[in-house]
Amino acid sequence: AQRVTQPEKLLSVFKGAPVELKCNYSYSGSPELFWYVQYSRQRLQLLLRHISRESIKGFTADLNKGETSFHLKKPFAQEEDSAMYYCALSGSRAGGTSYGKLTFGQGTILTVHP
Amino acid sequence: DTAVSQTPKYLVTQMGNDKSIKCEQNLGHDTMYWYKQDSKKFLKIMFSYNNKELIINETVPNRFSPKSPDKAHLNLHINSLELGDSAVYFCASSGLRQTYGYTFGSGTRLTVV
Numbered sequence: 323a324q325r326v327t328q329p330e331k332l333l334s335v336f337k338g339a340p341v342e343l344k345c346n347y348s349y350s351g352s353p354e355l356f357w358y359v360q361y362s363r364q365r366l367q368l369l370l371r372h373i374s375r376e377s378i379k380g381f382t383a384d385l386n387k388g389e390t391s392f393h394l395k396k397p398f399a400q401e402e403d404s405a406m407y408y409c410a411l412s413g414s415r416a417g418g419t420s421y422g423k424l425t426f427g428q429g430t431i432l433t434v435h436p
Numbered sequence: 437d438t439a440v441s442q443t444p445k446y447l448v449t450q451m452g453n454d455k456s457i458k459c460e461q462n463l464g465h466d467t468m469y470w471y472k473q474d475s476k477k478f479l480k481i482m483f484s485y486n487n488k489e490l491i492i493n494e495t496v497p498n499r500f501s502p503k504s505p506d507k508a509h510l511n512l513h514i515n516s517l518e519l520g521d522s523a524v525y526f527c528a529s530s531g532l533r534q535t536y537g538y539t540f541g542s543g544t545r546l547t548v549v
Contacts, residue, residue, distance in 0.1 A: 365526070423481055
């Protein structure tokens with residue numbers, strides 16, 4: 323079974339402050355991890371994926387297999403970062419029953435105050 | 437051009453009715469999905485089709501029936517709607533390698549009264 327946990331439902335920071343959205347996962351195989359963002363009343367958008375090791379809109383996330391975590395970080399939060407953030411896990415094809423299944427965490431609502 | 441499009445965007449209907457939500461993708465993806473986002477914003481997979489073949493069917497009431505006439509379309513038909521079906525339903529698609537992530541539609545907000 324695959325599971326994603328985002329322990330914080332709500333996170334508030336002030337503009338310019340660092341922000342970290344936590345994500346922990348449980349999966350026996352080799353996971354592929356993603357962060358998705360949903361701005362108010364909009365569709366979910368892919369923010370970044372661990373396999374590309376990229377930085378999007380100043381956000382980065384590092385996969386820590388030892389701690390089974392994939393926390394999302396940004397050194398200086400902006401007001402336009404306010405949104406719902408979802409961590410998601412896709413099991414590898416070799417996992418068989420997990421093929422094609424993206425499992426989401428509960429989501430964290432980030433509010434950046436001016 | 438919208439990559440994954442859903443219609444309608446909003447749907448308000450009475451309990452007991454039957455309704456359909458349509459989804460189309462023009463990305464050439466092989467796999468399409470339906471996700472349900474409940475009032476607490478929790479996203480849960482319902483169905484997945486790969487090249488018109490059902491590959492994922494989570495524990496969803498059989499009042500929900502997906503239909504994929506071709507790999508670019510995945511429709512969701514719901515019979516005998518109940519109050520608890522009120523949610524936002526998202527369609528999504530992905531290519532052969534899910535490592536590139538999913539592309540989501542804009543969602544259909546279903547309200548059952």
